[in-house]
Amino acid sequence: MNMHQRPGHELHGHERQQRLEVLLHELRTSLTTIRGWAELPLQGLSDDPELMVRALRRIQDEADHMHQAVQQVFPRADASWVRPLETEPVDLRDVADEAVADLGLLDPERPIARENSGRATVVADNRMLRHAVRNLLDNALRHTPAGSPVTVAVRGSVAVTAGGAGDGTGGVAQRVELSVSDRGPGMGPQDIARLTSPYDEDGRIEPGGGIGLTIVRRVVERHGGEVRVSSAPGRGTTVTVAFPTVSVSSGN
Template sequence: MRRPRLSSLRPRRLTTIRGRILIGVLLLLAAGLIGNSVASAVTLRNYLDHRAEVSLRASGDRVHQMLSAGPQTVNGTQLSALISPILGMTVIGPDGTVADQAGDGVPKAINSLTAGRLDQVVTINDDPAVPDLIALRIPTSGLTVKTSEGEVTASAVILTVRTDIDRVTVTDFISSQAAIVGITLLMAFATALLILKIGLRPLGRMANAADAIASGAREERLPTYGDRSETDRLAAAVNHAFDAQARAEDNIRAFAADASHELRTPLATISGWLDLYHQGGLTTPAELDRALERVDGEAGRMRLLVEELSLLARLDAGRPLESERVDLLRLATDVVEDAGVVAPDRSIRLHAGAPVHVQGDASRLQQVLNNLVGNAIQHTPAGTAIDVFLESSGGEAVIRVTDQGPGIAQQDLSRVFDRFWRAEASRSRARGGSGLGLAIVQAVVHAHHGTVRITSHTRSGTTVTVTLPALPPPR
C-alpha cells in the first residue's frame, strides 16, 4: 500500500490574492463581532447578578429598619409589599420550620440551605432541590406574621431572588447575538466579494496583458488609468520593465546582426583569396605575397574585432578592472606622441598643466585616449588640427579631445555610442574601424565611475569630454 506524500496531507494554501484578502477580512470581522458579543454577554450577566444582589440587600435593610422600631405584627401582604420587588419570601417559625411563603414560590429546602448563615447573601446554583437563586436569611425576633392559619412568631425571614430567569435572558441574548454575527458575516462576505472583484479587476487585466506579452505580443503593455493607485503604479513599473527588456532584446539582435556582418566581410575576403589560390589563379610569388598580405590583414581585423567584443562583454558583466594610481598626463603625452608618429601631417597638441591622477586601469584608460584621438584622426580631413586638454577641476579629472572637422549631424549625436554604428557621411566602413571605439570608451569610463559626453556641430568640429574622479596630488 502506497503511503500518501506529506505534501498531499498538508492543507492547500489559498493561492489568489482575492481569497487571502477575503479570508483575512472575514476573520478580522468575525473576531471583532464575536469578541464584542462575548463582552456584551458577560457585561449583561454581571449587571443582572449585581442588580439582583443589590435589590436583595436593599430589601433586607428595610426589614432590619422595620424591626429596629420594636416588636411588630404584620400580615403577609404587608411584608411582601415591604420587600418588593423581591420575588420570594419564606417565613421561618419559632421551631425552625417553614411557616409561610409568599411571592414566587421557592421549595422549602431553602430553609436548610440557608440555616446558620444569617444576613449573608447565599448563591445557590445547580441544586436539584431549588432553582438557581440568591437568598438572604434575616433574623426577626419580635416579629409576628399573620398568615392564613393564624399568627406566627417568626424566627427568621428568607428573601430570595431567582437568577435562573436572568440566565435565560443571557442565553436568549447570546442566541440573538450569534444570529446577528452570522447574518453580518454573510452580508460582509457578499459585499467584500463584490468590492474585491471590482477592486482587483485591474490585476486581472494586467495578468491577461502579461500572458499576451509572454505569448509573443511584444507591443502589448499592461493597462494604466492615470489614477496613481497602487495597481496603476505597479502596471507602470512593469511596463517600464517590459520596455527595458524589449530594448535589451532589440540591442542584442542588432548587436548579433552587426557582429555577424562585421565578421562576414573579412571572412568573405579570406575565403575569396583561398578559392583563387585553389583554382590556380595565384601563380607568381608576387601574387601569393599579395594574397597572404590581404589574408593576414583581414585576420588581424577579425582578431581586433573579437578582442573588442570580448572587452565589451567583460565590461558589461561588471568584472573588476585593475586599480592603481594612474598619471593621466603621462598617458596623454604618450598617446599624443604616438599619434604624431602615425599621422605626421596632423597638428596634434596636448594642453595640460600639473599632473592629474586617478584610480583605475592604466591600460584601459590609455585605450580610451587612443580611441578618442584615433577617431579624430580617422574621421576628419587631412591637415585638421586636433587638441587634447587635460585639467583637474572640483575633484574631477577632465579630458577633452577636440577637432575642427566636419562634425556630426545633430540627429546622429544620440547614436554615437551605439555599437557598430557609423554615420553615413564620415564614418563609413571604407575609412576603417569596427564601430566599437566610442562604445568601448563609454564602457571603460563608466567602469571607472566617470562620464563621457560629446558635442558637435556640422562644419564646426567635435568635442568629446571625459570626466573621472580625481585623486589628491601625492605628497
C-alpha cells in the same frame, strides 16, 4: 546550449554581433599601432636604443591587449565578458602623451597640440584607460580632413557639483578631465546620438556608427566617470571624458 557557457549566459545574435564588432575595432586599432612602431627600423631610426626599447614596449602592450580582447569575446567557462578592473594610480597626462606619440607616428603630417593644467592622477585600470584615450584620438582623425589640427587637453582638479543639489546634501567633487578637440565639419544632434550609440533599436550596427566612442563610454562609465560631446556643424567637435579623483572598487 553551448556546453562552454554557463546557464543564463547564452549569446544571442545581436550580442554576438556587438562583441565581434568591438573585437574587430580593437584588433584593427592595435594592429595599426604595432605596424607603426615596427616600421621604425625601416626608417633608419634603429640606432636610437631608447626609441627601440620604447617601440618594443608599445608592441608588447598592444599584443597583450589583443590577447585580452579575444579572451573577453570568447571567454572560458569560468570567465565573464567584462573583466574586473585592475586599478592603480594613473597620470592622465602620461596616457595622453602616449596616445599622441602613437598617432604622431602613424600620421606625422597631422598637427596635434597638447595642453596640461593641474594634477591629473586618477585611480584606474591603466591598460583600459590607455585604449579609451587612443580610441578618442583615432576617432578624431577618422572624422576630420587630413592635416586638420587636433588638440588634446588634460585638466586636473576640476570642481563640479556632486548630487543633492537644492536639498542641503550636495557638495563639490574634484574631477580630472581629458578632452580631444578637432576643427572638422562638426555634427548635429542626430549625428552625435549615432556616434555615441552605434546600435539601432534591434541591436544592429548602424552605418557610420561610432564603435570607438562606444568603447570609450563603457570604459569611462566603469570608472565612475562620464563622457560629454560638444559639436555643431562647421564648428568642430570636442569630446571630454571626466573621472572622479577617488578610488573605484574593482569590477564596479
